[in-house]
Amino acid sequence: MPLQDEHQIVSVDDHLIEHPRVWQDRLPDRFKERGPRIVEVGGNHVWHYDGVQYPTIGLNAVAGKDPKDWGMDPVRYEDMIPGCYDAKARIADMDIDGVQAALCFPSFPGFAGARTFFHAKDKELAYLCVQAWNDFNIDEWCATAPERLIPLAILPVWDIDLCVRELERVAAKGARTISFPDSPVPLGLPSFHTDHWDPLWQVCSDAEIPVSLHFGSGSFVPGFSNAEDIPHMVSTVLFANNLQWSTVDLLFSGKLQQFPNLQISLAEGGIGWIPYLLERADFVWERHRWYQKVDQNMYPSELFRKHFWGCFIDDVHGLENRHKIGIDRITLEIDYPHSDSNWPNSRKRASEVLANVPDDEVSMIVETNARTMLRFPRTS
């Protein structure tokens, strides 16, 4: 018996589109004019931030549209269904979709806050913008329905001291995870192999805050040919490569031994590739560990099953091989309102792909693993 009525779906990867007043309601007066605000340009809504215009208000916000009509990002808020940017409407859309709880990543700031604010010149303003997003998400968006929306925070990744300070601040007010760049390297920041991030990993470990790595949050686009004249489904198909690279970096970084409580959630990476990658990692480790500076005792696959969580939308192959991944390490994502999402049929589709999975495993996959990882217990 797969997916039962008593199973609550807890999604570890959804997205929200910031409404026009997210920053205007929170920035000090002296920064309001330069902070992110929506302006009308040629009939379109565009973000205006510190002298720069950002044409996309809701990247890939296609929920509710026929795939045959895709291809353009929305240009006005009215082009989107309200659940994209209105928390009450979102809850209603989650009800339609049969989803109990959702973890929502940012849009305008980039999935990990590493787009607009990271690249902004005025870092005082940028830091305030990061904090404003976190306050919006925790105090406004998630507070609308505390049992349904799971607080996530972004960090001022350009400054490790500020990262630590902001994480301590948001952890105290209930953040359950941080969204961190899937790799800092393409941003010009130190890699996972360096000591640079140690103070952050220490706070994550101490506060039991898992690190969510969303593909693309480090700005890297996979594929040999990123020219504009090739079908962009090439990179869409290859999304998981980012998180494969992140995983292997972390597995051989020594950081998981240094911070035994550090937990990593691979957001929107799928799971079907995990059995191959772990087998390959073990094979290489067995042969090559002798002369390299890596853990000599623990198989990479063991390390993975202690520290990583994968999620999927529609991954039949991954589910068939779920025991190679670790049944206690698989979670579900809904990805509303993006194009990978099955909304408003997410529960129906989950039920189909879980048709041959035993009841207790379904419960873990759709609900309890995510609740454990995010310390977001069931209350009803």
Add this chain to the structure above:
Amino acid sequence: MPLQDEHQIVSVDDHLIEHPRVWQDRLPDRFKERGPRIVEVGGNHVWHYDGVQYPTIGLNAVAGKDPKDWGMDPVRYEDMIPGCYDAKARIADMDIDGVQAALCFPSFPGFAGARTFFHAKDKELAYLCVQAWNDFNIDEWCATAPERLIPLAILPVWDIDLCVRELERVAAKGARTISFPDSPVPLGLPSFHTDHWDPLWQVCSDAEIPVSLHFGSGSFVPGFSNAEDIPHMVSTVLFANNLQWSTVDLLFSGKLQQFPNLQISLAEGGIGWIPYLLERADFVWERHRWYQKVDQNMYPSELFRKHFWGCFIDDVHGLENRHKIGIDRITLEIDYPHSDSNWPNSRKRASEVLANVPDDEVSMIVETNARTMLRFPRTS
């Protein structure tokens, strides 16, 4: 009953180390001094080519060594077992290993000839060097044992007209496949999405020459962190990513529809990732094809099973999922003398990983698929 005595192993990926006289025996006199030759430098053998020294004579040629002693490339020919560079000794090593036939990629030129000769300034000399390698491989190396060593050719990839001319030349003298860069893009050459390579694909199609794409032959190293101070097993684990990118590029390039006889062999990429990637490609194609310039009728997975061949060394997960890949599309590789190889236990290991595979499927995987792809029929 897995792997029987009557099953001959035909490997689609091995490597040879060029002996010191490969080019000196073949270049015109006026080029001999500048052409590749071995010199002694500080007790090491190094290649000297057109004013440049290349310190590595046998990249990763570790066959016969204990993994605990790995970590250094050989510095003299005596550091390698003779089967690396001597065809008769190679046949003896294949006998020890239980392998009937092998397809050998170059070393000094790069896997697809796209290292030394591609980057050389004097393109007249470089073209002669490519031809000399092909003549060496076909007339000397493979001619030593025509039923055991399968002719492969490299091309002067910097010039499409010369590529066509050289392919026609080597096809006439028995080349069974070409080794082509896994992507031309990192070399600064036009991508698989362009028309640039059409004349080459036309000859490959007409002459029934499959294109072997060996990971890394386009010089791209996968991974976010390629700094020298990180364990290089990070990129070793991720090798397959190159060929995943090549595959997805080709699947959405339109070239497979344009050249319905074009066949692609993914060399040293493993197979365990294929079921996930095809499921993902189909999922994305189903949703996103409407507004992109791609085939509207054929699933990427269908296209894959008509045009691609995968190979593996030790891929338990891939074999368990072999029917999702296509049982008629899987081949075996030995990878002698590199570190992934199981030599001298390749047959023993193949027998173990194929233990639960039916006899007729084993026959296809270890032998007949490769013979079909390479037009290399059994003669004894």
